[in-house]
Structures are given as structure tokens and as C-alpha cells.
Amino acid sequence: xxxxxxxxxxxxxxxxxxxxxxxxxxxxxxxxxxxxxxxxxxxxxxxxxxxxxxxxxxxxxxxxxxxxxxxxxxxxxxxxxxxxxxxxxxxxxxxxxxxxxxxxxxxxxxxxxxxxxxxxxxxxxxxxxxxxxxxxxxxxxxxxxxxxxxxxxxxxxxxxxxxxxxxxxxxxxxxxxxxxxxxxxxxxxxxxxxxxxxxxxxxxxxxxxxxxxxxxxxxxxxxxxxxxxxxxxxxxxxxxxxxxxxxxxxxxxxxxxxxxxxxxxxxxxxxxxxxxxxxxxxxxxxxxxxxxxxxxxxxxxxxxxxxxxxxxxxxxxxxxxxxxxxxxxxxxxxxxxxxxxxxxxxxxxxxxxxxxxxxxxxxxxxxxxxxxxxxxxxxxxxxxxxxxxxxxxxxxxxxxxxxxxxxxxxxxxxxxx
Amino acid sequence: xxxxxxxxxxxxxxxxxxxxxxxxxxxxxxxxxxxxxxxxxxxxxxxxxxxxxxxxxxxxxxxxxxxxxxxxxxxxxxxxxxxxxxxxxxxxxxxxxxxxxxxxxxxxxxxxxxxxxxxxxxxxxxxxxxxxxxxxxxxxxxxxxxxxxxxxxxxxxxxxxxxxxxxxxxxxxxxxxxxxxxxxxxxxxxxxxxxxxxxxxxx
Numbered sequence: 001x002x003x004x005x006x007x008x009x010x011x012x013x014x015x016x017x018x019x020x021x022x023x024x025x026x027x028x029x030x031x032x033x034x035x036x037x038x039x040x041x042x043x044x045x046x047x048x049x050x051x052x053x054x055x056x057x058x059x060x061x062x063x064x065x066x067x068x069x070x071x072x073x074x075x076x077x078x079x080x081x082x083x084x085x086x087x088x089x090x091x092x093x094x095x096x097x098x099x100x101x102x103x104x105x106x107x108x109x110x111x112x113x114x115x116x117x118x119x120x121x122x123x124x125x126x127x128x129x130x131x132x133x134x135x136x137x138x139x140x141x142x143x144x145x146x147x148x149x150x151x152x153x154x155x156x157x158x159x160x161x162x163x164x165x166x167x168x169x170x171x172x173x174x175x176x177x178x179x180x181x182x183x184x185x186x187x188x189x190x191x192x193x194x195x196x197x198x199x200x201x202x203x204x205x206x207x208x209x210x211x212x213x214x215x216x217x218x219x220x221x222x223x224x225x226x227x228x229x230x231x232x233x234x235x236x237x238x239x240x241x242x243x244x245x246x247x248x249x250x251x252x253x254x255x256x257x258x259x260x261x262x263x264x265x266x267x268x269x270x271x272x273x274x275x276x277x278x279x280x281x282x283x284x285x286x287x288x289x290x291x292x293x294x295x296x297x298x299x300x301x302x303x304x305x306x307x308x309x310x311x312x313x314x315x316x317x318x319x320x321x322x323x324x325x326x327x328x329x330x331x332x333x334x335x336x337x338x339x340x341x342x343x344x345x346x347x348x349x350x351x352x353x354x355x356x357x358x359x360x361x362x363x364x365x366x367x368x369x370x371x372x373x374x375x376x377x378x379x380x381x382x383x384x385x386x387x388x389x390x391x392x393x394x395x396x397x398x399x400x401x402x403x404x405x406x407x408x409x410x411x412x413x414x415x416x417x
Numbered sequence: 418x419x420x421x422x423x424x425x426x427x428x429x430x431x432x433x434x435x436x437x438x439x440x441x442x443x444x445x446x447x448x449x450x451x452x453x454x455x456x457x458x459x460x461x462x463x464x465x466x467x468x469x470x471x472x473x474x475x476x477x478x479x480x481x482x483x484x485x486x487x488x489x490x491x492x493x494x495x496x497x498x499x500x501x502x503x504x505x506x507x508x509x510x511x512x513x514x515x516x517x518x519x520x521x522x523x524x525x526x527x528x529x530x531x532x533x534x535x536x537x538x539x540x541x542x543x544x545x546x547x548x549x550x551x552x553x554x555x556x557x558x559x560x561x562x563x564x565x566x567x568x569x570x571x572x573x574x575x576x577x578x579x580x581x582x583x584x585x586x587x588x589x590x591x592x593x594x595x596x597x598x599x600x601x602x603x604x605x606x607x608x609x610x611x612x613x614x615x616x617x618x619x620x
Contacts, residue, residue, distance in 0.1 A: 007496070007501050009496070010465060010566075011465040011466065011467065011566070011567065012467060012470070012494055012496060012501045012566045012567065014470075028466075029465055029466075093522065095473075096473055096613065097472055097473070097519050097522055098522040098523075098613070099521050099522030099523075100522075113522070114521065114522075114523060116588050116590070116593070116610060117588070117590065118590050119590045120555075120556035120558065120587075120588040120589070120590060121556070122545055122546055122547050122556055123544070123545025123546065124545070124546075126545075162497070162521060186544070186545055187544070188543075188544060188560075189544055189559065189560045189561065190544060190558065190559045190560070191544050191545045191556065191557070191558040191559070192558065192559075
């Protein structure tokens with residue numbers, strides 16, 4: 001298997017060197033062509049810097065109706081406050097010798113080519129730019145500096161139409177204008193300007209005919225979509241559960257033996273105790289309702305739930321009133337005859353309701369004034385409903401986040417903006 | 418285009434001179450490199466046959482650039498470590514000569530210009546700094562030292578295989594200015610990047 005082609009130092013022709021061999025004769029002029037120690041080191045270094053993607057040297061792809069071949073890979077690395085990071089830069093060439101650079105950094109893809117800026121800035125000017133500064137590189141395009149740094153060429157393999165120098169330090173500025181990105185790189189020997197576009201991973205795999213990877217992406221996208229749908233349904237279910245739970249607490253049917261009708265005129269200063277009312281569901285929400293019946297009068301009515309030892313647990317009271325009359329619009333009638341209180345029953349057992357009634361210090365309670373006390377229990381046990389609702393929402397949010405985590409944003413690709 | 422026929426001083430093979438500004442011509446039969454003097458050719462050694470590299474150009478190729486006809490007269494091959502590239506000498510329809518350089522995938526068409534002032538010493542040139550070159554304010558964008566590997570066809574100036582040449586390139590925003598420091602002297606020129614659609618090659 002051919003592992004490398006080298007240019008003959010005498011005639012410039014290309015000669016392939018077989019795997020395991022360190023030299024060969026130039027097939028054009030016969031001059032010995034040897035792998036230098038640097039090249040041998042490069043081969044071992046290649047294993048230490050595996051590509052971060054499935055791209056490989058020699059792969060061919062189609063971009064803008066032209067065929068491009070991957071002829072080289074550069075690996076750059078840099079250390080910043082987040083630690084050490086490295087990325088691949090693939091060199092693509094077409095039949096006309098045009099070059100493209102395909103950068104792959106942690107799932108982000110950028111394709112670029114060199115260009116000549118409107119007014120080339122000097123290195124001293126570039127060195128003074130920081131994130132957020134504007135730079136006019138093309139007519140009417142004020143690109144924004146999104147990142148700057150110094151990268152080191154830590155590895156390379158393949159063929160390059162320029163001299164490669166391992167360890168070379170490259171200062172760079174990344175800039176962006178809408179969906180276009182620009183990059184300025186400089187060393188002691190070169191000052192280069194690149195422009196390009198962000199590529200989606202699927203586009204890159206399609207470009208190089210990597211059908212399996214495209215199918216994997218499709219499957220992943222389907223999984224993400226399913227997760228998002230599941231998450232949305234779970235969230236909706238959770239919200240419905242919580243609403244049902246709340247309504248279940250406030251609603252509820254009267255318990256057997258849980259209501260009593262009292263003639264308020266018979267209520268003495270110490271109240272009138274009715275019961276026992278058997279309450280059996282400890283841990284559930286109950287409601288004490290008081291509904292008055294009267295006409296053209298007002299009475300303060302109170303109801304207190306007591307246990308067997310007459311300890312007060314919860315109370316509900318209100319100044320109830322009822323009025324009616326005539327005015328130019330005709331007869332009218334208004335009243336406010338209801339009071340209630342929710343409580344969480346801790347212990348099941350027999351309970352009582354003590355009813356109080358006062359009209360005012362001077363008058364008595366009219367004989368026709370009555371009140372009906374009712375103890376109701378919630379229709380739904382709120383604990384499992386709330387647990388289910390809360391769990392559904394939590395699960396739904398997690399699934400929505402997982403569903404949204406499939407595609408890295410361009411914002412993240414720009415470094416510390 | 419009018420051409421004149423001469424004979425190789427080494428092997429007697431017929432050689433063709435297509436442009437009055439040509440100063441060197443190689444013999445495709447014996448590989449000799451010959452300097453064009455007013456009244457004869459003088460052999461200046463031999464060059465190896467250049468192995469074809471991926472390119473759309475060849476000596477003898479004709480075509481048009483922005484509608485102006487040209488033919489490829491010759492090329493010089495440079496090497497820089499593992500890297501090898503060609504610079505093609507074009508004879509334009511108006512009789513002038515131009516260089517077409519294939520530089521990292523870009524085609525750059527340049528024409529020589531006489532230096533209007535003394536060439537700056539190399540020690541004064543730094544990539545990334547602005548200089549004034551032939552009246553243009555340019556920022557130096559590249560410095561490259563390379564060896565002449567070989568040549569083919571007709572050439573504008575004397576080249577010697579093995580000689581070291583240092584190139585400087587700069588940009589003024591519209592075109593590319595260059596300086597070339599060779600043992601024979603300092604050359605200067607100005608050119609621009611060609612879009613592929615500007616070049617039509619005859620089949």
C-alpha cells in the first residue's frame with residue numbers, strides 16, 4: 001500500500017514510497033528519495049493526533065459542482081483559560097489546483113478560502129484589536145472580531161503547496177459578518193486573509209459521500225425529534241395534572257354524615273356543637289363549608305372544626321347578610337351567605353363542628369336564620385397527582401433539552417464573543 | 418505572433434523565440450539552458466526535464482485572459498522544502514510578457530515593473546508592515562525563500578538551477594506587488610488575483 005508521495009529534490013517529480021520503506025528511487029530521474037527523520041517522526045506523530053472526524057486523506061468530495069480531494073491535514077493547538085484544545089484543518093484541492101480549507105473543531109465546520117482585503121491592515125493594527133472591535137475587510141462589510149489568539153501547528157500530514165514547520169506559532173483573529181466568517185492569520189513570514197462559511201455536519205458528510213454518517217445523523221435527528229415531542233407531551237400532561245390536582249383539592253363531595261343544618265337562633269354564646277362527623281382519610285385535603293339561609297338580616301356566623309377533646313383545628317366565619325328591596329329599576333336582592341376553609345386532615349377520627357352566631361350586641365338572631373355546615377373531601381388525592389404532574393414536567397423538560405441539544409449553535413463556534 | 422527560429426548551441430535542435438523580451442530558452446531535446454544574446458545563444462548549463470504537476474497550464478498552451486489572447490512561453494519551477502510550484506511566463510497579444518503564478522490555489526497574473534527607487538534592503542522588510550513600493554502603499558503579506566529547481570521553454574530573465582531567490586509579496590487592496598531578490602538582482606512587479614472565469618484556455 002502506498003503511504004506517501006515525496007517530491008524529488010532534483011527534478012520535482014513525485015515518487016511513492018511503500019509502507020515500511022524509508023527510501024526509493026525517483027521514478028522520473030532515478031535520484032534517491034529518502035524519508036527524512038522528520039518525516040518518520042511525523043508518521044509516528046500521526047497516531048498521536050488522530051483526526052477528530054471521519055475525514056481522511058485521499059477522500060474526494062463535491063462542492064459547488066467541483067470535485068475536491070483532501071490532500072493534507074494540519075492540527076493546530078492552543079492553550080487558554082479553558083485549558084488545551086486542538087482542531088483539524090483539512091486542505092482540499094480541485095483539478096485546477098484551487099485550495100479550500102475545511103476546519104473541524106469540536107463538531108463545528110468552517111470552509112474557507114484566501115481573499116485580498118479592501119485595505120490590508122498592518123500586523124501592528126491587527127495586534128491591537130480585541131473581541132467586539134470592527135474591521136473593514138471588504139467594501140461595506142464591517143466584520144466584528146469574535147475571537148483572537150495564538151495557535152501552534154502541532155502536527156501535519158499529507159501534501160502541502162507550502163513549507164510546513166511543526167511548532168510554528170500563528171496569531172489569528174476570527175471575525176464575523178452575518179453568516180460569513182473571516183479570519184486573519186499572521187506569522188513572521190506571512191499575513192493571510194480568509195473568508196468562508198459555516199457548514200452543517202450533514203452537509204460535510206454529504207459532500208464526501210459518507211452515506212452511513214448521513215443516515216446516523218438522520219437517525220439522531222429522529223431521536224431528537226421524538227424526545228422533543230415526548231417532552232412536550234410530558235410537560236403538557238404534567239401541567240394538566242397540576243391543574244387537576246388543584247381543582248381536585250378545591251372541589252369535592254360531602255362526606256356521609258358530614259353535614260348538619262342548624263337553627264342559628266338556638267346557638268348560645270358557647271356555640272352549638274354538632275357531630276360526630278367521621279373523617280377517615282388522613283393526609284387528604286378537606287373543606288369546611290358554611291352556607292347561611294336568612295332574609296333581610298345580617299348575622300355573623302362562624303364554624304370551628306374540633307376534635308373529640310374540643311381542640312380547634314380550623315375555622316371559617318363571615319358576616320353573612322341578605323337584603324332585598326325595590327328601586328326605580330324594580331326589585332333587587334343581594335346576599336353573601338357562604339364561608340369556607342380548607343384543611344389537611346392529619347388524623348382520621350370523629351370530629352365535631354361548633355357553630356357560633358351573633359347578630360349584634362343589641363339584637364338577637366332571627367328565628368328564620370339557619371346555617372348548613374358541610375365537611376367535604378377532595379375528589380383527587382393531591383400527593384400522587386402532584387407527584388405525577390411534577391415528575392412529568394421534570395421529565396418533559398429534560399427530554400426537551402435533550403431534543404434541543406443535537407445541534408451546536410454558531411454562537412458557540414465563535415469562541416469567547 | 419511573430420517568432421524567430423534559432424538553433425540549440427549544444428545539440429543543434431531548432432528552438433523558437435516568440436517574444437523579443439525573452440532572455441533565456443531551454444532546449445526540449447538536450448535540456449540545455451541557453452542565454453539569448455544579441456547575436457547568438459550561449460549555453461549556460463543543463464536543466465532536468467520537469468515532471469508534470471497537477472495544473473491546467475503547459476508550455477505552448479494558449480488562451481485568453483479577460484479577452485486578451487496569450488500563449489504560455491515557459492516556466493520556472495521553484496522548490497521550498499517539500500513544496501514545489503511553477504511560475505508561468507505568458508506572452509500577451511500586445512507583445513508584453515506577464516507571469517502567472519499558482520500560489521496556494523490562486524492564480525496571480527503579474528507584470529514586471531522597473532523599480533522607481535533603490536530596492537529596500539531585505540533587513541528593512543517585515544511581513545505585516547506597510548511600505549511604499551513604486552508609488553503604492555502596500556502591506557507586506559508574505560516572505561518566501563526558494564530554490565530554482567528547473568525551467569522550461571522561454572524565460573524573461575536569467576535563471577540558474579539551484580540559485581536561491583527570496584520573494585516578498587504585498588497587497589494594496591487592489592493588487593499584489595512583489596519584490597524578488599535573486600543573485601542577478603532585484604526585480605519588482607505588480608499583479609492581481611484572477612478569478613477562474615477570467616481565464617479561458619484553448620483545448
